[in-house]
Amino acid sequence: VNGNQERGWNDPPQFSYGLQTAAQGAPKRTPLNKRVPPPQLTGSPCPVPGDFPSLTAPMTPPTNPLAPPCSMNTPPRPCPVAAPPLAGVMMMATPPPPFPVVEHTDSASSQSENEPDVDDVVTLLNWALTACRHTVKKQVCNDVAKRLKLFEDMWKSGKLSLPVRRRMNGLVQELKSCNWDAADEIHRALIVDHVNEVGQWMVGVKRLIAETRNLNPDLLHTQEVDQSLDTSSTGNSD
Amino acid sequence: MATYQEFIQQNEDRDGVRFSWNLWPSSRLEATRLVVPVSCLFTPLKERPDLPPVQYEPVLCSRANCKAVLNPLCQVDYRAKIWACNFCFQRNPVSTPQWTILSCMTKHYSTIEYRGRGPPNPLIFLYVVDTCLEEEDLQALKESLQMSLSLLPPNALVGLITFGRMVQVHELSCEGIAKSYVFRGTKELSSKQIQEMLGLTNPAASGPQSRPAAPQDPAVTCRFLQPVHKVDMNLTDLLGELQRDPWPVPQGKRPLRSTGIALSIAVGLLEGTFPNTGARVMMFMGGPPTQGPGMVVGDELKTPIRSWHDITKDNARHLKKATKYYDALANRAAVNGHSIDIYACALDQTGLLEMKCLSNLTGGHIAMGDSFNTSLFKQTFQRVFSKDHNGEFRMAFGGTLEVKASRELKVSGAIGPCVSLNAKGPCISENEVGVGGTTQWKICSLSPSTTLALYFEVVNQHNAPIPQGGRGAVQFVTQYQHSNTQRRIRVTTVARNWADAQSQIQHIESSFDQEASAVIMARLGVFRAESEEGPDVLRWLDRQLIRLCQKFGQFNKDDPTSFKLSESLSLYPQFMFHLRRSPFLQVFNNSPDECSYYRHHFVRQDLTQSLIMIQPILYSYSFHGPPEPVLLDSGSILPDRILLMDTFFQLVIYHGETIAQWRKAGYQEQPEYENFKHLLVAPVDDAQEILQTRFPMPRYIDTEHGGSQARFLLSKVNPSQTHNNLYSWGQETGAPILTDDVSLQVFMDHLKKLAVSSAT
Numbered sequence: 001v002n003g004n005q006e007r008g009w010n011d012p013p014q015f016s017y018g019l020q021t022a023a024q025g026a027p028k029r030t031p032l033n034k035r036v037p038p039p040q041l042t043g044s045p046c047p048v049p050g051d052f053p054s055l056t057a058p059m060t061p062p063t064n065p066l067a068p069p070c071s072m073n074t075p076p077r078p079c080p081v082a083a084p085p086l087a088g089v090m091m092m093a094t095p096p097p098p099f100p101v102v103e104h105t106d107s108a109s110s111q112s113e114n115e116p117d118v119d120d121v122v123t124l125l126n127w128a129l130t131a132c133r134h135t136v137k138k139q140v141c142n143d144v145a146k147r148l149k150l151f152e153d154m155w156k157s158g159k160l161s162l163p164v165r166r167r168m169n170g171l172v173q174e175l176k177s178c179n180w181d182a183a184d185e186i187h188r189a190l191i192v193d194h195v196n197e198v199g200q201w202m203v204g205v206k207r208l209i210a211e212t213r214n215l216n217p218d219l220l221h222t223q224e225v226d227q228s229l230d231t232s233s234t235g236n237s238d
Numbered sequence: 239m240a241t242y243q244e245f246i247q248q249n250e251d252r253d254g255v256r257f258s259w260n261l262w263p264s265s266r267l268e269a270t271r272l273v274v275p276v277s278c279l280f281t282p283l284k285e286r287p288d289l290p291p292v293q294y295e296p297v298l299c300s301r302a303n304c305k306a307v308l309n310p311l312c313q314v315d316y317r318a319k320i321w322a323c324n325f326c327f328q329r330n331p332v333s334t335p336q337w338t339i340l341s342c343m344t345k346h347y348s349t350i351e352y353r354g355r356g357p358p359n360p361l362i363f364l365y366v367v368d369t370c371l372e373e374e375d376l377q378a379l380k381e382s383l384q385m386s387l388s389l390l391p392p393n394a395l396v397g398l399i400t401f402g403r404m405v406q407v408h409e410l411s412c413e414g415i416a417k418s419y420v421f422r423g424t425k426e427l428s429s430k431q432i433q434e435m436l437g438l439t440n441p442a443a444s445g446p447q448s449r450p451a452a453p454q455d456p457a458v459t460c461r462f463l464q465p466v467h468k469v470d471m472n473l474t475d476l477l478g479e480l481q482r483d484p485w486p487v488p489q490g491k492r493p494l495r496s497t498g499i500a501l502s503i504a505v506g507l508l509e510g511t512f513p514n515t516g517a518r519v520m521m522f523m524g525g526p527p528t529q530g531p532g533m534v535v536g537d538e539l540k541t542p543i544r545s546w547h548d549i550t551k552d553n554a555r556h557l558k559k560a561t562k563y564y565d566a567l568a569n570r571a572a573v574n575g576h577s578i579d580i581y582a583c584a585l586d587q588t589g590l591l592e593m594k595c596l597s598n599l600t601g602g603h604i605a606m607g608d609s610f611n612t613s614l615f616k617q618t619f620q621r622v623f624s625k626d627h628n629g630e631f632r633m634a635f636g637g638t639l640e641v642k643a644s645r646e647l648k649v650s651g652a653i654g655p656c657v658s659l660n661a662k663g664p665c666i667s668e669n670e671v672g673v674g675g676t677t678q679w680k681i682c683s684l685s686p687s688t689t690l691a692l693y694f695e696v697v698n699q700h701n702a703p704i705p706q707g708g709r710g711a712v713q714f715v716t717q718y719q720h721s722n723t724q725r726r727i728r729v730t731t732v733a734r735n736w737a738d739a740q741s742q743i744q745h746i747e748s749s750f751d752q753e754a755s756a757v758i759m760a761r762l763g764v765f766r767a768e769s770e771e772g773p774d775v776l777r778w779l780d781r782q783l784i785r786l787c788q789k790f791g792q793f794n795k796d797d798p799t800s801f802k803l804s805e806s807l808s809l810y811p812q813f814m815f816h817l818r819r820s821p822f823l824q825v826f827n828n829s830p831d832e833c834s835y836y837r838h839h840f841v842r843q844d845l846t847q848s849l850i851m852i853q854p855i856l857y858s859y860s861f862h863g864p865p866e867p868v869l870l871d872s873g874s875i876l877p878d879r880i881l882l883m884d885t886f887f888q889l890v891i892y893h894g895e896t897i898a899q900w901r902k903a904g905y906q907e908q909p910e911y912e913n914f915k916h917l918l919v920a921p922v923d924d925a926q927e928i929l930q931t932r933f934p935m936p937r938y939i940d941t942e943h944g945g946s947q948a949r950f951l952l953s954k955v956n957p958s959q960t961h962n963n964l965y966s967w968g969q970e971t972g973a974p975i976l977t978d979d980v981s982l983q984v985f986m987d988h989l990k991k992l993a994v995s996s997a998t
Contacts, residue, residue, distance in 0.1 A: 008612030010888070010947070012938035015617065015930050023930035024624055032855050032884060032924060033846060034867040035809070143471045191388045192620060195381040203474040206388055210467055 017192035115162075116169035118155045122148070124172035125205070128212045131219045136211050144211075147204025154201070164194050171205070178220070180213040242806070246751050253349045253730045254284030254689075255714075256845055258758055260749035261737040262696065264646075264704050268739035269696040272746070273786040274755045275671075276647070277693040281844050282716040282728065283634055285686040287627055291351040292343065294336045296715075296727055299323040303663065306642050308344050309731035311711050316341075324711055325642055348732060354717055354725030361635065361723065362463055362517035363390060364397040366504050369483040370493035371524040371610070375583070376482055378611035379522055382619055383477050387470050389623035391631060391721060395463040396473065397507070401500035402483025402493065403529065407436060407507065408476060410464040416476055421503060423496025424530045429570075432506035436462065439510075462507060491537045495525055497589075498532025498563060501578070501596070505571050516635025516719040517576040518602065518683065524582075524610070526589040532563040534589035543587045546825050560592040568599040572657040575636040577602040577683030581619065582831075583610045590831040594838055601637070601655040601683035601842075605934050606835045618934040626686070631721035637681040639690065641665070642713040646698045646705050646736070649677050653761045654690035655842045656681045667695040672765055684718060685933075689844045691761045709733040747790055750806045756813035757848040764822050764837050772825060776818055783814045787993035798990040815956070815985050816853040816870070827953070836887065839934070847886055854885040854954050859921050861913070871956040871982070877943070882921040883951055886932075889925045890939045892951045898942035956982040 004011045015023075125148050133141050151168075154160050160168075167190055174183035187209060191202045212220070242260060250256050257278040263269045269276055297308040304326040311324040319332040321341065343350060365383060369376065390396065398408040405421040419436055421427070433439050466473075487493045504519045526534045526543055534556055535543040544554035571578055577600040582588040585608055597604045603622065607615040624632050638659065641649050648667035651674030661678035671693040673679060681688065694712075698705070711733040720726050737746050759782065767775045786807070793801040803811070821828050821836045828836070840851050858868045859880040868874040868881075875881065877895040884890075893901060897917075900906075906915040929938065941947035958981045980988075 004609070004612045008608045008614055010937040010939045011608075011612045011614050012617070012889075012929055012935055014613040017620075020617070020620070020930050021625070023927065024626070032857055032867075032882070032928070033850075035853065035855065036867050036869045140471075147471070188388050191385045195385045199381050199384045199474075200478060203384070203387065203470050207467075207471055210392070 017189040116165050118152065118165075121155075121165075121169055121172050122152050124176055125151075125208065128175055128208055128220075131215055132208070132211045134219055135215065140207065140211070144204045144208050147201040148208075150201040151198075151205070154197075160197055161194070164190060164197050168205075175209065175212065178213075178217075180209060183209050242749055242751075246754075249732070250845070253732055254281035255279070255730065255732050256751055256754035257732075257734065258751055258755040259746060260734055260751065261742070261746045262710055262734050263739040263746060264696070264736040265698050265700040265702065265739070266696050267700040271739070271789065273782055273789060274750075274759060275650070275693055276696055277691060277758045278712075279689050279691055279754055279757060279845050279848075280639075280714055280730075281687065281689045282637065282639055282681070282714065283684050283686050283688065283718070284844075285626060286349065289347075289349065289351055291353065291726055292340070293353050294340060295355065296352045296729060297321075297333060297337070297340055297344075299326060299328055300330050300333075301326050301328040304328060304642075306713055307715060307729045307731070308341065309713060309729065310345055310348055311709075311731060311733055312344075314341055314345070324707075325644060325713070349728065349730040352727045352729065354727045356725045358723035358725070359512075359515040359719065360393055360395050360465070361391055361719075361721065362395045362397070362508065362512055362515060363466075364399065364463070364504055364508060364517065364519045366399045366401065366500050366519060366521040367480070368495060368497070368521075368523040368525070369400050369402045369480060370487075370495050371482065373482065375524055375610045376480070378609070378616070379524075379583075380477050380480055382610065382616055383522075384474050386619065386623065387466055387474060389620065390466050392467050393723070394466050395512075396466045396469065397463040398473065398476065399500055399504055399507075400480060401496050403485040403496060405496055405500045405503055407462060407503060409461045410469045410473055410476075411461065416472070421499060423494065423499050426499070426531045427502070427506075429506040429509055432503055433510035436507065436510075438507070463511060490539050492525065492528050492535070492539055494529040494537055495523070495527050496530045497521075497523060497527035497593075498560075499530045501532070501564075501567055505567050505576070505578075508576050509570065509574055513574045514636070515575065516682075517574075518633075518635075519571070519576060519578040520581065521579065521596075522581045522610070523584075523588055525584050526587065527560070532560050532592070534560050534592050543589070544591075544830065546830055549830065557592065560589070561595070564593045565595045565599075568595040569657065571596070572599045572680060572682055575680070575682050576600065577635070579603045579605075579622070581605045581607075581615065583607040583612070583615050585609075587829050587831040590834045590838075594834040598655055598838055598841075599657050601681045601688065603683075603934070604835055604838045606831070614935050614937065621933045621935070624933070632685050633721055634684040635682065635719040635721075637684045637716060637718040638678060639681060640678045640715045641692060642677070642715070643694065644705070644710045644712075646696060646710055647712065648695045648697050650674055650693040650695050651676075652679055652690050652692050653765050653841055654681075655683075655688065656690060667697075669695055671762070681718075687844045687847065687933075688842055689848075691758050691841075693758075693762075704736045704738060709735050747804060748806050750790075752807055752810040752813070753849055754845060756810060756817070756852060757845055759814075760817050760822070760848070760852055761841055763817065764841060767823055768837075772823065775823060779814060779818065779823075783811060784989065784992050786810070787989060791990075791993050793990075793994045795996050796994055798987070798994050801990040801994055811986060811989060812982065813849070813853055815982050819979065820852060822851070839886070843886075850884055851886045854883050856955075857882045857921070857924070859917060861917065865920060865924070869956070870954065871958050872952075873958055874955065875943075875951070880917065880921050881951065882925060883954065884928060884936075885950075885954060886936065888937045888939055888950055889928060890941065890947075890950045891921050891925065892948060893942035895943035898944075901942075958983055 129141060129144055129148065155165060167186055171183050171186040174186065187202060187206050190198050246256060246260065255278050257276070258274045259272065259276055262276055263272055299306045301323065304323060306323050306325045308321060309324070313322040315321070319337070320329050322329050367379070367383070371379065387396070397410065400406045400408070401423065403423050405423055406418040407421070409417040427435070483493060485494060501519070501521065508517050508519070528535060528537045535541065544557060548554045549557065568578065578596040579602040580590065580593060580597055582590060582605070590604060590606065594604065596602065605615065605618045609615070622633070626632055639656070640661070643649060643665050649665050650667040651670050651672040653672035656673060656679040658673050658676040659678035659680050661676050663677050665677050666675060672691070711731060713729065713731045716728045718726060739746060759779070763775050763779050766778065787803070790807055791801050791803055817823065821833060822840055825833050840848060843851070854870060856868050856870045856874060857865050858874060859865050859882065860878055875892070875894065878897060879894045880897055881892040882889070883892065900914060901918065905911040906918055925938070929936065939947050939950055941950070957979050
């Protein structure tokens, strides 16, 4: 995503939380840290660029001087595109797509092509909240409930983008499986990447994860997911 | 047998140390003749994934004025269970049950991390937020702050102060109505008064003297600094409801910003509640302080904020007073181990020149952007909370560094984001360099790249014999608070051989680390530039370079064409050439704030990044072969090439004239010219890695021949082709630069003339 050129002079592009986190630990692919030694201190002029040995065959000049070298004339480069299978091997009527399917590795939910169901997501969140109500202070639970309601309303009125909906689905799946760290990481990625959409209510989800992970595990297991009470913000449960 | 290059690299990788000389001259006189002092760059918390912390405290020498840590250079007698300190030669008996394990470890590890003393203390983050922002900016800033609550360490304490014309300290209670304490933005208060007004002193004390309440007393501290996991929801709401400063700003005026008082309250609040605990004041401002102590400019827009011209003409009314004010605040914060970050986003200057000491003395960050609604600010801010491969925060707090050296060496001082702890001792040199007169410094906030330059003096008399053992040693002991709140002690002990400069000058020469020396001398230059006139610093730098060339150059007297430098020095003159032209020493092209910003980052980065700042990296992409580094020279700018330049603060992708024409014609869209598309993408891909990790985030410039932004590239390259010499060169290659700057060639010619002259 490009930076904000209206407000910022030469604003750099915006990267997702996932990309930045991954980049922190990864070794550099092409470390750009070499310098060229200066010309010999003998008064000769600077070396003409191109003195360095070329590892590929010399290029033939383009026939059209106004155009860049044509791909056919240039030395072969590793092709990023998977070659299509040989004719006769596959029995399909239509040839397979020439490019490999690009996979998003951000969250499990993006694997599914289906639109996540808001009610499923809300039910799971409420399941966790109900379990919390046994031990967590009433005010806190009500505050969480208020934000979950806001989240639900925003979803139902179409104010949440598809990536946010998908990733929230992924988050509640992790919650259901008691993968607290994974759920937490998804909440962090969401608030970094989509703060304007989620900023008002995500802290409720954050708190929910934090409180739920501290619960006695028995409390969670006694709550059957599809029997969770409807804990709306009117909060009459106490 | 390893070359010096390999030796230098291995040492940096293992210990985070790079010395200017890796063979030390054995007398003071010879050391001064080497021009570049015996000195090093030291990165105390260099990332070492292979170094698990030892769960014991370090074993210390028992001599009272030594207390060096047991290290690989010590002689150990396992049977008699005695070890001899290599610094003071004291024989120490076994003192701990963990002796065997520890002594084996220290035999193999020149750098080792131990458990530190003291209870784990919570980390504290105090937000100080300017509300005199435009609506769009304020909204973006609020969102970033809300987001940051999810990035903070979960058990951290968090607080909020907002300011505009007045200053508000917000109570962060878990329930009920949100309260805040309001202070006038013009009245300076003492630390005690602030604490009293915030109710942080013991109300039951009799008489006019009120005792501050015990620091860890939760009843007193809970109101303003609360655990983030308890107040995150309330604070999110509170932040969401923040409004622009309500005081109307008349036409032709600036908003009244009481930054000085806001900071003084922040520092006073932390002083009274959590002295000597790791804490970060994070100040966000959208313009200069215009009211109260520390004001940098008045509220009349027709009076511009001071420029270099104003400063040289002694026409900057508020400069001295404001600098003194913030300096005092910075020192108070540093004494308590608290660091101050400044996030300044505005199109005009905001007063970084006056306020820079707040971050420079405490190790806090300075981020400078155009608006809070930019990815430069947002991502730079996010990266404050970046984590390492173990999922732990990179930031560390409350650091102290102590340096011990063999008796032949004394410590002259340090240059970097630190303050002196005024620790007296036998190791201190009378010749102060940087922050001197001490062997201990405080670095309130540290990251894995924080690097200090340390300067030493050889004190052996001329013609005295080489010291027994033939080696000198230096030990660095860094105590700090890890982001997981535990205290740790990292100890690095290094040694280098002594050499007689009269008989072994060639060996000493080949042990020269020109990269480290360039950065070390550059830091000295920048330090001087803060207090001396610019031209004086350049003259001093030139003088040192000429002396170095006279000492080590191979030449016939008065014959410049015979001059040669060996490989270990061949890059050094070029570094000095670029340093002279850099924004660190040339203020002409940059505002006082920009200069302060660049210098702030320069005197704390590790060697690789510092070198990039001195002499930017330039890579060339073309159809002629794989990407290659090229000379930072106008001759490298060619029509059929794309150049990627990294100055640390900017990443510039420059398309040569022909490339630009092809791109404009859209050849990259056509399948037969797919290779051209790849060529266009290659530098962009290489830039991504840097963009995704560097702190602070650099600006990103995509430009081409004739583009206005091309000036970023043109101003950095050596102008070997200028409008003055274009036709005298006789070459057709390279793009001419319109400048009167001297080229590297001319610079080298002058240098050689002066070096070989018998008159100099």
